[in-house]
Amino acid sequence: MSVPHLDLHADPIDLTAALVDIPSVSEDESVIADAVETALRDQTTGFEIVRNGNAVLARTHRGLPTRVMLAGHLDTVPIADNVPSRRERDHADGDVIHGCGTVDMKSGDAVFLHLAATVDAAHDLTLVFYDCEEIAASKNGLGRIERELPEWLQADVAILGEPSGGFIEAGCQGTLRVRLTAGGTRAHSARSWLGDNAVHKLGAVLDRLASYEARQVDIDGCVYREGLQAVRISGGVAGNVVPDAAEVDVNFRFAPDRSVEQAVGHVRNVFAGLGLGVEVTDSSPGALPGLGAPAAAALIEAAGGQFRAKYGWTDVSRFSALGIPAVNYGPGDPNLAHKRDERVPTAQITDVTSVLREYLSKA
Structure with a gap:
């Protein structure tokens, strides 16, 4: 089977649709992981890239004073007749993309992948795209990486692309x-x-x-x-x-x-x-917001001061346990995650990309 092509230089709206069109229910992420790995190897420069199971990791080594981690899971809940993706420009929510994972969290992954290929970063970057987040914690790919490749989970701040409606949601309960x-x-x-x-x-x-x-x-x-x-x-x-x-x-x-x-x-x-x-x-355990850390404060500034507490639990807890300030920041309404009519406004994809580009470009 050929590896699906992902154009990391394309508009992240289109990249979102391309990711949604690759089914990746938990424990069946090999195809999307192949596509992400191939795209990162072929379309980015300066990254060390490794594969760990169905997780793909990439990082730069430019000797910059700060390191920012961008992390997102590749898996989705079971498909509910909502793949392939479908774009609807006159929806009540505006221009939206429908499909499994549009909210949780392939739109966030698309933003991260696009920025890896296009941003002139003022920080060293680590990208972690992992498997099995939607099922039992014992199978979570991020936990496996923590056990097998702990040196990859080191950063001054971690941004998890979980849906947050374009707000920075800090910490978690x-x-x-x-x-x-x-x-x-x-x-x-x-x-x-x-x-x-x-x-x-x-x-x-x-x-x-x-x-x-x-x-x-x-x-x-x-x-x-x-x-x-x-x-x-x-x-x-x-x-x-x-x-x-x-x-x-x-x-x-x-x-x-x-x-x-x-x-x-x-x-x-x-x-x-x-x-x-x-x-x-x-x-x-929960995760403290850690917004007093300089790298996190700069992200809040780039987002125009829009932040709030995260209700619910996410993998930011894992980063907090490692002493890394972490936030949730991604397109999509978390209330629509896992629903049959899951959809993401394209404007949120564009806005999150813009905010993160500005943030990553400033020392």
């Missing part, structure tokens, strides 16, 4: 899932006094959740809003049985000034005294 379990005694519901209803014990959990007052935390001018929510509840045996077991899953989205351990401690305190089992089933 941490996320924690906890399962609360209640036990009881099974009995016939006609003789309920002989039993102990486990489902009823979860009422106190719901009461505490309903009255919970979430924090709002200002960090570097970014306001993070925490949230503690029940996301699943189960229990019951049959229509005539007092249940002897019940459980509820609670999701805590926490500001990046808390560690995972502190978040777990907070959740335990919220439900203290209820006599319930508490099991942490999933956790990921």
Whole structure:
């Protein structure tokens, strides 16, 4: 099979469409990785380029005082009858490109690839295009690169091309899932006094959740809003049985000034005294915005001062853990990611390209 051609000197709007037209569902990114690698080798100069699985990495070694990393994932969620791409110039949102990955995040990848070939950068650049971001964290290509090629993940600032509507979204929230379990005694519901209803014990959990007052935390001018929510509840045996077991899953989205351990401690305190089992089933740390770092401050200036907190978790957390200030900055409304009618306004692609060109061109 021939490798699809990508023209890195083309308008990044057209490059977005070309990337979308290469299906790349998670764990099936070899074709798009081949195309990206070939394009970088043939159409850029001064880059060291390596392949790691279905990830493609490129970096310059010009001895410049700062290094900027541009990182984006190549995979998408499963296609929903929305490949190949389709351009609609008179949509209610203006001129848009429809298709799987237009938002998350092939438009961001297109911007980065175009700039690699066309920008006269005043910084050394590292580009990381990686695989398997949309599935289990254990398969994330960025994690594999961190284990196998850690020297490639060094920079003064990292820009992740996740959709942010053209705003700089700094840092990210941490996320924690906890399962609360209640036990009881099974009995016939006609003789309920002989039993102990486990489902009823979860009422106190719901009461505490309903009255919970979430924090709002200002960090570097970014306001993070925490949230503690029940996301699943189960229990019951049959229509005539007092249940002897019940459980509820609670999701805590926490500001990046808390560690995972502190978040777990907070959740335990919220439900203290209820006599319930508490099991942490999933956790990921947040990422501080780091906007006080000079390289990050210069990016904010180039974007006209438009920045906000990132709600939700992204791979900026990985960079933060490495001590690298990191932001999310890319075209597309994150609310449209993964949807059948996923689409990106072409004006946002142009604007993000312009802002990053200005930023990368200035020392």
